[in-house]
Amino acid sequence: MNGQRKFYFRDKQGHAVLLNNCPCFNVTKFAKTAHLQRVFSLYKRILLLHRFLPIDLRALGDQYVKDEFRRNKTAAPEEVTVFMREWGNYRDTLQTQVLESARDRVKKVEFGAELSEGDLKLFQDEQVGQLYELMLESTKPNRQFDIQEEGFKK
Numbered sequence: 001m002n003g004q005r006k007f008y009f010r011d012k013q014g015h016a017v018l019l020n021n022c023p024c025f026n027v028t029k030f031a032k033t034a035h036l037q038r039v040f041s042l043y044k045r046i047l048l049l050h051r052f053l054p055i056d057l058r059a060l061g062d063q064y065v066k067d068e069f070r071r072n073k074t075a076a077p078e079e080v081t082v083f084m085r086e087w088g089n090y091r092d093t094l095q096t097q098v099l100e101s102a103r104d105r106v107k108k109v110e111f112g113a114e115l116s117e118g119d120l121k122l123f124q125d126e127q128v129g130q131l132y133e134l135m136l137e138s139t140k141p142n143r144q145f146d147i148q149e150e151g152f153k154k
Helices: 027-050 055-071 077-103 117-121 125-139
Strands: 008-010 016-018
Touching: 027 055, 027 077, 055 125
Parallel strands: none
Antiparallel strands: 008 016
16 A cells, blocks of 8 residues: 555444455545545535626626536546646635625625736636636626526516
């Protein structure tokens, strides 16, 4: 087990039992399942937080998140680490903003965050293009998504 992660569980007496020694335990399969659960949990949490966005931003955000997670299903491990960290940061920022909007319903809360020039330099050309398209779509007066809240008619 050189360099391999060790997985333990507690038995009924509270003793730590090393799962790696169990012949029925597949470390690779277990680690992969744990990773998939983390990815799915992050994905679902972001979509849940999007429910608190204005309806047109929610639709735009949901579609973007679904596309990005689908696009990165087969990413290299080092790309996955960055992907999960950045989407985790997005989740944390959005959760903070949602909580602020719930606390202070009087003032209009703006969602999103400023990107520094240094942050932009870390992006690949394709990502800068996607970000630009997203910015255009989210700031234009007549957005592509013509969605109405339930109970309201235009």
